Amino acid sequence: DSGVTQTPKHLITATGQRVTLRCSPRxxxxxxxxxxxxxxxxxxFLIQYYNxxxxxxxxxxxxxxxxxxxxxxxxxxxxxxxLGDSALYFCASSPPGTGVNEQFFGPGTRLTVL
Amino acid sequence: xxxxEQSLFLSVREGxxxxxxxxxxxxxxxYLYWYKQEPGAGLQLLTYIFSNMDMKQDQRLTVLLNKKDxxxxxxxxxxQTGDSAIYFCAERRAAGNKLTFGGGTRVLVKP
Numbered sequence: 001d002s003g004v005t006q007t008p009k010h011l012i013t014a015t016g017q018r019v020t021l022r023c024s025p026r027x028x029x030x031x032x033x034x035x036x037x038x039x040x041x042x043x044x045f046l047i048q049y050y051n052x053x054x055x056x057x058x059x060x061x062x063x064x065x066x067x068x069x070x071x072x073x074x075x076x077x078x079x080x081x082x083l084g085d086s087a088l089y090f091c092a093s094s095p096p097g098t099g100v101n102e103q104f105f106g107p108g109t110r111l112t113v114l
Numbered sequence: 115x116x117x118x119e120q121s122l123f124l125s126v127r128e129g130x131x132x133x134x135x136x137x138x139x140x141x142x143x144x145y146l147y148w149y150k151q152e153p154g155a156g157l158q159l160l161t162y163i164f165s166n167m168d169m170k171q172d173q174r175l176t177v178l179l180n181k182k183d184x185x186x187x188x189x190x191x192x193x194q195t196g197d198s199a200i201y202f203c204a205e206r207r208a209a210g211n212k213l214t215f216g217g218g219t220r221v222l223v224k225p
Contacts, residue, residue, distance in 0.1 A: 002156065031211065043157075043202065043215040056212050090156055094211070100145060100164075101211045105156035 003027065004106035006091050012112045018079040021109045025072055025093030031055070032074040033094070033103060034066055038087035049074055051096075081113045118205055118216035125222045132193045134219045136186040136203035143205040146179060147213065148188045151200045160188070160201075198223045 003026035013019055025032050034046040036059075045058035049068035060066075063081075068074040078085060088110050092103040117139045126132045138146070144165050149157040163170045163177045163186075170177045176189040186203055200220050204213040 002158070004156075033212070042217045045212045045214070048212060058212060092157075100162060101206055101213075102159055102162070103213060104159070105149075107156045 002104040002106065004091060004093050004104050006089075006106035006109050008109060009107065010110045010112075012114065013081060014114055015081055015083060017081050017113075018077065019081065019111065021076040021078070021089050021091075021111075023074045023076070023091030023093075023106060025074070025091075026095075026104055028095060029093035029104070030072065030096045031094045032068055032072070033092040034060075034074070034076050035090040035092065035105075036087045037090060037108070038084075041087075043090075046076070078111070083113050086111055086113045118203060118214050120201075120203060120216040120219045122217070123220050123222070125224060126193050128193060128195055128223055128225050130193055132188075132190040132197065132221055132223075134188045134190075134201050134203075134221065136188075136216050138184050138186065138203075138205045138214075138216075140205060140207050140214075141181075141184065142208040144208055145206045146177075146186050147204045147206070148175075148177065149202040149204060149215075151202065151218070153199075157202065193221075193223050195223050195225060197221060 005024045030051045037043045046060040048056040066076045088108045090108045092105045147162040148160045174191045178187045200218040204215045
């Protein structure tokens with residue numbers, strides 16, 4: 001158990017819908033990262049937040065957005081869902097001030113778009 | 115992860131050593147990591163190596179880094195059935211904290 005929690009574990013929805021994925025980082029970790037894992041694209045970095053502020057952006061679609069709240073939990077919002085958005089979405093967190101940047105991954109949310 | 119490449123599959127007998135290889139393209143990589151993903155689970159950090167090191171050993175795991183060839187390997191000694199999983203290498207570049215992952219190597223350990 002990494003200490004990172006994600007809810008829900010599974011999500012099944014229809015095309016065109018909007019969903020919110022939630023992540024709680026490990027206690028003391030200020031950074032939260034979102035990744036998408038799909039069969040064709042592999043594991044892709046989406047976005048990073050540090051202490052409430054966006055720090056880095058990767059291959060995140062405009063239909064997707066994220067935020068980190070004052071209590072440091074984070075939400076990833078996916079809208080106008082398409083079949084190709086079906087994937088595993090991981091959240092990771094890392095502690096502040098270490099050069100190593102060990103990222104601890106949550107168990108993931110499996111999104112299925114029908 | 116088009117900048118980080120791994121072979122897709124490795125089959126090994128229980129008790130033998132496994133070697134998983136990875137190549138990367140960015141010479142500014144500062145840290146390189148190995149993660150393990152078991153079925154239905156998230157990624158678990160196994161080990162990492164700083165770019166100015168050639169080798170790091172951690173119990174059954176040995177990481178070798180050839181910076182000149184941009185080649186990273188993970189050796190698992192005395193491979194066990196519980197080592198069956200997908201192994202990802204990842205690099206962290208000088209600018210920023212994001213990790214770029216390879217496509218993963220599925221390791222199957224046969225009894």
